[in-house]
Amino acid sequence: MENVRYLYGASGHCKVIIEILKSTNHKVGGILDDDPKDNFLMDIPVIEFSKTEILSSDNIIISIGNNEIRKKIASNINADFAIAIHSKSIISESAKIDKGSVVMAGVVINAFATIGKHSIINSGSIIEHDCEIADYCHISPNVSLAGNVTIGEGTHVGIGACIIQGIKIGKWTTIGAGSVIIDDVPDFAVVVGNPGKIIKYNHKNE
Incomplete structure (x- = not known):
């Protein structure tokens, strides 16, 4: 669906992005993470990245605050990314x-x-x-x-x-x-x- 987004990184920064997306009537379909610590964050399922397929090339946002890590992840994912x-x-x-x-x-x-x-x-x-x-x-x-x-x-x-x-x-x-x-x-x-x-x-x- 066009208004569904997926976030990469179950972090504190992720929580803020979830609320940003809610403010524009977007739904967060799931949170991808390389090493999930919990099954849910703010009632949204956290999914191990290696066990899922990206549903669309333009519905993902990297929800990690560290600039270097964001660059590394973005360089390793073939996606157009969302805003x-x-x-x-x-x-x-x-x-x-x-x-x-x-x-x-x-x-x-x-x-x-x-x-x-x-x-x-x-x-x-x-x-x-x-x-x-x-x-x-x-x-x-x-x-x-x-x-x-x-x-x-x-x-x-x-x-x-x-x-x-x-x-x-x-x-x-x-x-x-x-x-x-x-x-x-x-x-x-x-x-x-x-x-x-x-x-x-x-x-x-x-």
């Missing part, structure tokens, strides 16, 4: 959201912003005009991105962080909770504070 957008988010008609991404309640995505594949735009975040968010990113709750901000692949922007207009954030970086970013950030950097300062570098996962 989940909460009914209480505000999305510009000119914004573009790619397959596998999730937009939570209270989010604002403004004119001509683009969201890549399998990214998470978490509760209450503001993505201003012409921002570009690449694949496998996580924009945490209450993050504010001013206009023309670019976020590279796999980057995690921590809860409550603010990034001023025109800033470029590299790939697989970590922006600490509450940080204020006023300068460009290179690939793999870990940045914290107000103003944000690089404290170390993440391992290169490529």
Whole structure:
């Protein structure tokens, strides 16, 4: 059925996506997991992935919060993937959201912003005009991105962080909770504070 979705990963993040889908009158037909700990999550059956067949190439969402794991799973599944957008988010008609991404309640995505594949735009975040968010990113709750901000692949922007207009954030970086970013950030950097300062570098996962 067109309004049925299947989630991959019985996690806390999965619980949020279930409620997002309910807000748009979608049904969750089941939750796929490589190592199920329970038979049900929120009354939805949890099914061992190896024992099931994907019913459609475009009805699956990866419900795992870790960016690297999401990328690994997406690379190993031949699927087109679905999108989940909460009914209480505000999305510009000119914004573009790619397959596998999730937009939570209270989010604002403004004119001509683009969201890549399998990214998470978490509760209450503001993505201003012409921002570009690449694949496998996580924009945490209450993050504010001013206009023309670019976020590279796999980057995690921590809860409550603010990034001023025109800033470029590299790939697989970590922006600490509450940080204020006023300068460009290179690939793999870990940045914290107000103003944000690089404290170390993440391992290169490529």
